[in-house]
Amino acid sequence: MTRRLSLTLLLLLAAHTAFADAADSPRRRTIIVQNGKVVSSDGFLFRRVFLGFSPLDISGELREHLGAPHDNGVLVQSVKENGPAAKAGLRVGDVVVSIDGNPVESAWAIGDLLDGKKAGDSARLEIIRKGARQTLVATVEERSGDDLKMLAPMDLPGFEHFKNGDFPGPWKVRVESSANCGDLQVKIKDLEARLKDLERKLQK
Amino acid sequence: MAMTLCFLVIGMQAIAIRHARHERIEQLRAEHQRIESELRQVKAVADDPAPVVVLENADTRVIVPVANRAENRQQQPIYY
Numbered sequence: 382m383t384r385r386l387s388l389t390l391l392l393l394l395a396a397h398t399a400f401a402d403a404a405d406s407p408r409r410r411t412i413i414v415q416n417g418k419v420v421s422s423d424g425f426l427f428r429r430v431f432l433g434f435s436p437l438d439i440s441g442e443l444r445e446h447l448g449a450p451h452d453n454g455v456l457v458q459s460v461k462e463n464g465p466a467a468k469a470g471l472r473v474g475d476v477v478v479s480i481d482g483n484p485v486e487s488a489w490a491i492g493d494l495l496d497g498k499k500a501g502d503s504a505r506l507e508i509i510r511k512g513a514r515q516t517l518v519a520t521v522e523e524r525s526g527d528d529l530k531m532l533a534p535m536d537l538p539g540f541e542h543f544k545n546g547d548f549p550g551p552w553k554v555r556v557e558s559s560a561n562c563g564d565l566q567v568k569i570k571d572l573e574a575r576l577k578d579l580e581r582k583l584q585k
Numbered sequence: 586m587a588m589t590l591c592f593l594v595i596g597m598q599a600i601a602i603r604h605a606r607h608e609r610i611e612q613l614r615a616e617h618q619r620i621e622s623e624l625r626q627v628k629a630v631a632d633d634p635a636p637v638v639v640l641e642n643a644d645t646r647v648i649v650p651v652a653n654r655a656e657n658r659q660q661q662p663i664y665y
Contacts, residue, residue: 432665491665555639564639564646565631572624579617583610 430498430521432506433464434471436488448512449476453484455491457508469506469519476509495521 436455439447444454454476460467471477477485480494481504498504500523508515559565630637633650640647 434665436665556636557639559631559633559635559637562637562639564648565627568627569631572620572627576617576620576624579613583613
């Protein structure tokens with residue numbers, strides 16, 4: 382009798398521990414944004430700090446036409462008012478060819494070139510303006526909550542902190558092919574398992 | 586009399602159980618439909634040849650097809 386009672390208690394304890402573990406382990410949340418259900422504008426190059434200019438990828442021929450090297454340089458299509466780049470003197474129509482001596486090969490590369498910078502750090506921008514090379518020094522700034530809100534899927538549950546401009550970090554950003562995106566496959570498997578579970582319950 | 590009352594109580598109980606079971610099944614069906622639809626959408630993203638951008642922190646992944654961003658880029662300048 383005592384042995385049976387001990388065994389039962391042991392089983393109950395094991396079950397409790399298993400459930401407690403499941404509850405404690407953080408569940409990964411995967412948000413997939415599609416067809417306009419919010420959309421962040423610049424998430425793929427998202428960094429907490431920024432320079433405040435909007436780059437445009439241009440062809441090698443146009444770069445050369447503007448006096449930049451064939452292989453690097455992005456055209457400045459917009460400068461954020463009172464942003465770091467504006468304060469440093471960057472203007473629409475300039476071609477940014479390097480940041481801190483590193484060539485800017487595409488708009489996508491700029492985020493990586495700002496990697497590791499903190500608000501208050503300086504960034505040396507080498508630009509071409511009217512065919513002449515110039516160097517500007519900008520002090521990178523932290524994005525405001527309003528800027529960061531652009532990244533967030535506002536209409537999805539669990540993203541209240543985005544609405545408040547509070548961004549728990551650090552965030553990493555990567556680009557993957559859809560077919561090889563591990564997070565998508567994990568999500569698909571999770572959904573399939575939940576469907577099977579529901580089907581089992583419905584059959585009972 | 587007591588017997589009739591007893592049958593009545595049992596009958597009401599049975600109806601209540603049946604009703605609860607019916608509601609539960611309806612809930613499960615609704616959940617099933619919701620997940621099925623979600624799965625279709627996720628698979629559509631996975632099958633899309635366009636690459637996806639994954640924003641990742643400790644417990645959250647935000648996955649956005651690049652094509653969506655391209656559309657959005659037209660609406661608002663992107664500052665770096």
